[in-house]
Amino acid sequence: MTTIKEVAKLAGVSVATVSRALNNSGYVSEEARKKVESAVKELNFYPNEVARSLYQKKSKLIGLLLPDIANPFFPLIAKGVEDGVNQRGYSLLLGNVEDDLEKEKDYLKIFAQNNIAGVISAVQGDIKDLQNMPFVLLDRVESDQNFSVHSDDYTGGMMAAEAIVSRDPKEIVIMVGPKEVPSSAVRLAGNQKVLKDHQLDYQIFQTSSFKLELAEQTAEQFFDTYPNVDSVIASNDVYAMAVMKEALKRGHRIPEDVQIIGYDDMPFSRMMYPGLATIAQPAYEIGYRGAKLLCDILEKGFVEVSRIQLPVTLKIRESVRKKDEHE
Numbered sequence: 001m002t003t004i005k006e007v008a009k010l011a012g013v014s015v016a017t018v019s020r021a022l023n024n025s026g027y028v029s030e031e032a033r034k035k036v037e038s039a040v041k042e043l044n045f046y047p048n049e050v051a052r053s054l055y056q057k058k059s060k061l062i063g064l065l066l067p068d069i070a071n072p073f074f075p076l077i078a079k080g081v082e083d084g085v086n087q088r089g090y091s092l093l094l095g096n097v098e099d100d101l102e103k104e105k106d107y108l109k110i111f112a113q114n115n116i117a118g119v120i121s122a123v124q125g126d127i128k129d130l131q132n133m134p135f136v137l138l139d140r141v142e143s144d145q146n147f148s149v150h151s152d153d154y155t156g157g158m159m160a161a162e163a164i165v166s167r168d169p170k171e172i173v174i175m176v177g178p179k180e181v182p183s184s185a186v187r188l189a190g191n192q193k194v195l196k197d198h199q200l201d202y203q204i205f206q207t208s209s210f211k212l213e214l215a216e217q218t219a220e221q222f223f224d225t226y227p228n229v230d231s232v233i234a235s236n237d238v239y240a241m242a243v244m245k246e247a248l249k250r251g252h253r254i255p256e257d258v259q260i261i262g263y264d265d266m267p268f269s270r271m272m273y274p275g276l277a278t279i280a281q282p283a284y285e286i287g288y289r290g291a292k293l294l295c296d297i298l299e300k301g302f303v304e305v306s307r308i309q310l311p312v313t314l315k316i317r318e319s320v321r322k323k324d325e326h327e
């Protein structure tokens with residue numbers, strides 16, 4: 001197989017010049033470029049991507065780790081990341097970790113074998129495995145973590161509680177997301193701040209997962225635990241939808257008997273009826289800005305802003321009661 005050294009010898013230029021010419025990276029004189037193109041054609045040289053990456057000590061691949069692509073939140077993140085890296089000439093290798101840390105380690109090995117340029121991870125947990133490569137964290141990040149993009153969970157928690165407080169709640173239950181996900185505690189703190197300010201009592205139901213396949217059984221346990229609930233602040237839209245289904249199965253009217261607000265604003269939340277009131281996270285934008293941040297790190301070696309927090313918005317729909325006749 002023809003090598004880059006043979007091309008350089010025939011063209012009468014350095015290997016670095018051939019590499020710059022092939023990758024359009026850095027200055028190459030018109031004369032040198034023509035010599036390289038002629039040598040490439042004569043030697044029928046098609047740079048092997050892995051060989052190119054080994055020579056350059058980086059590939060044009062970026063690894064993306066997601067906790068669970070079955071949850072509709074994460075494909076939106078992935079689309080944002082894909083568009084962001086593609087615009088900068090990179091391709092994506094996706095690792096669906098499914099909350100399995102062994103799977104995460106396996107994917108990191110695969111990424112390393114493919115000589116990836118960097119990693120973008122939405123998987124919560126210890127980042128020591130990422131330390132030996134450029135990385136950016138998304139969504140499930142501690143508030144003080146650098147090279148991260150997430151949305152404002154505290155304000156989101158406050159907004160969700162305000163939406164319930166202003167709609168005549170009687171028995172409030174907060175369905176809290178899994179403890180290992182940093183945003184769960186932050187959203188809860190926002191909920192509790194508002195409920196305390198309004199001197200309202202509430203109960204807490206701790207969930208152990210955001211997994212879609214556990215949502216329905218969790219909703220059954222929820223109503224078995226709190227049969228008199230009339231206002232639910234749910235941990236995410238998938239679990240809010242399961243709560244809506246279980247409430248209807250038990251003969252409750254929505255929102256008259258049980259009002260519910262979710263978190264994320266997935267496409268189905270506005271398509272179903274009654275529509276799910278929720279807190280909209282900019283999932284696509286989180287992915288896109290994370291891709292931009294990593295590419296800036298790779299290409300410039302520095303970034304002005306290394307920790308990005310994006311705003312969330314309240315979406316009022318039929319799953320909560322009307323605040324007054326004007327709404």
Ligand code: RIB
Binds near residue numbers: 073236238264281
């Ligand atoms: O629905 C999945 C949840 O986990 C979302 O709230 C998102 O923030 C992710 O962390």
